[in-house]
Amino acid sequence: MKNYNIAVLKGDGIGPEIVDEAIKVLDRVGEKFDFKFNYDFRLMGGCAIDATGSPLPQETIDACKNSESVLLGAVGGWKWDTLPGNQRPEAGLLGIRNALGLYANLRPAKIFEPLKEASPIKDEIIGDGLDIMIVRELTGGIYFGQRGRKEDNGIPAAYDTEMYNVKEIERIARVAFDMAMKRQKRLTSVDKANVLESSRLWRETIINVSKDYPEVELNHMYVDNCAMQLVRNPSQFDVIVTSNIFGDILSDEASMISGSIGMLASASLAGSTFGLYEPIHGSAPDIAGQSIANPLATILSVAMMLRYTFAEKEAAEAIENAVDEALKTARTPDIYKEGFKKVSTSEMGDLVAELAVK
Numbered sequence: 001m002k003n004y005n006i007a008v009l010k011g012d013g014i015g016p017e018i019v020d021e022a023i024k025v026l027d028r029v030g031e032k033f034d035f036k037f038n039y040d041f042r043l044m045g046g047c048a049i050d051a052t053g054s055p056l057p058q059e060t061i062d063a064c065k066n067s068e069s070v071l072l073g074a075v076g077g078w079k080w081d082t083l084p085g086n087q088r089p090e091a092g093l094l095g096i097r098n099a100l101g102l103y104a105n106l107r108p109a110k111i112f113e114p115l116k117e118a119s120p121i122k123d124e125i126i127g128d129g130l131d132i133m134i135v136r137e138l139t140g141g142i143y144f145g146q147r148g149r150k151e152d153n154g155i156p157a158a159y160d161t162e163m164y165n166v167k168e169i170e171r172i173a174r175v176a177f178d179m180a181m182k183r184q185k186r187l188t189s190v191d192k193a194n195v196l197e198s199s200r201l202w203r204e205t206i207i208n209v210s211k212d213y214p215e216v217e218l219n220h221m222y223v224d225n226c227a228m229q230l231v232r233n234p235s236q237f238d239v240i241v242t243s244n245i246f247g248d249i250l251s252d253e254a255s256m257i258s259g260s261i262g263m264l265a266s267a268s269l270a271g272s273t274f275g276l277y278e279p280i281h282g283s284a285p286d287i288a289g290q291s292i293a294n295p296l297a298t299i300l301s302v303a304m305m306l307r308y309t310f311a312e313k314e315a316a317e318a319i320e321n322a323v324d325e326a327l328k329t330a331r332t333p334d335i336y337k338e339g340f341k342k343v344s345t346s347e348m349g350d351l352v353a354e355l356a357v358k
Contacts, residue, residue: 002035004310007067009060009096012046012089013283014293014345015073021295021349022071022302025319028353029306033315040067044096045075045089045283055092061099069309070100070276071302074283097138102268102276103168104175105136105247106304109254109264114327118259118335127235132254133183134240135176136247138268140168141198143244162198164243169205171271176241177213183238186217190226190242190250202243223250230254255280262294262334265301273309277301291344294332296323299352322355 008023010016023039030036042060049055055075064070075089085091096102111119111130119126145161173189180187189206191199203220210218221229223246229236230253242250255264261281269275279297287293300323307316331340332348343351 003038004035004069005038005040005067006305007040007042007060007064007070009042009044009064009070009072010047011044011073011075011283012077013074013285013288015045015075015283017288017291017293017345018279018295018298019071019073021345021352022298024349025299025322025353025356026302026306028357029315029318032318032357033312035310035312035315044072044092046077046080048092049080049083049087049089055087055089056095056099061096064096064100064276069274069305070096071298071305072096072276072278073298074279074281076283077285079285094143096276097268098144100274100276101139101270103137103139104172104269104271105134105138105251106179106267106269106308107134107136107247107251107254107264107280108132108266108304109134109251109258111258112263112324112327114324115259115263115335117337119257120259121231121234121257125233125235130234130258132234132237132240133179134242134247134251134254135172135179136242136251137164137168137172137244138247139244140164141244162196162243162245164198164202166201166205169202170209172241173206173209175269175271176239177209177216180216180239181213185215186238187219188226188237188240189218189220190223190240190246191220192223192246193220194222199243206241226250227253230257251280260294260335262297262332263300264297265304267301267304267308269308273311275305275309277305277309291346292333293345294334295345295349296326296332296352299323299349318356319352322352325355326351 010019109132142162147160193199193203303316303319306312330343
């Protein structure tokens with residue numbers, strides 16, 4: 001029997017509840033496909049601040065580095081909103097990405113057929129469905145550039161710097177091209193090359209890398225046009241690759257097109273098989289402990305873990321198919337609709353676990 005080692009960061013708010021359901025599904029699927037998981041539970045976010053004074057303790061970083069993969073729930077909450085920016089739970093997110101070298105963020109935006117009616121986009125635009133993969137550069141750009149405050153002609157001012165080097169762009173480009181090769185062999189690179197010098201280098205580098213992938217159809221799109229096209233004609237996209245800040249915005253837009261932010265998973269990869277997997281929604285402290293949180297995004301995140309880190313494609317598909325089947329009969333309150341069974345967080349986890357091993 002194969003053994004896989006996972007560092008688990010449950011985090012804050014609904015994080016512990018949804019992570020518990022994902023682990024439940026992982027364990028059941030492992031039994032079916034003959035592998036086992038070893039979990040190393042650690043603190044990150046607000047819970048880590050309360051316990052250690054730091055949103056990202058060094059022992060958490062060390063545990064993650066000693067694991068094959070990381071599962072993260074959610075971090076943050078009103079309790080810590082008054083802390084300085086570098087001491088808030090969200091600082092732990094930037095810190096863990098940097099510490100683990102997680103430069104490639106994969107954000108799928110997919111419409112599950114049973115939830116098609118939840119999308120704000122008209123049926124005639126959606127067509128047969130939506131299945132987009134956004135590849136976002138995660139450790140460079142404006143979020144990690146030089147920043148500060150100064151006086152400009154006696155007036156208080158602030159600045160944040162957007163900068164990329166060729167190596168940073170090349171490595172995220174290869175992740176995106178490799179992903180396109182596994183899908184429909186279509187890649188859209190999004191930038192603002194008509195205005196930004198950093199985007200001009202981005203486009204030049206993407207074009208150079210494309211020479212190694214002659215089978216992939218590459219096109220370029222300005223970020224403002226891409227934002228418009230995502231709601232006008234989303235089916236034109238297969239894989240999108242873009243910078244940190246543009247990817248942050250576009251992936252959130254794409255998530256709402258799919259109908260529910262509570263359904264969307266993500267993976268952050270370090271270039272090899274190592275990755276951190278998490279739902280894209282927040283910690284929702286207002287509903288924590290009520291057993292009404294939707295665990296499906298976290299469950300789908302562990303399906304991505306099985307696919308990209310552990311190469312357990314059959315097990316990943318079993319979970320994804322189970323989620324699709326579960327949605328045909330049951331819904332958590334956030335996606336509830338008349339005619340379906342309303343279930344709790346743990347009941348949804350039970351249902352998916354059962355369907356995944358049938």
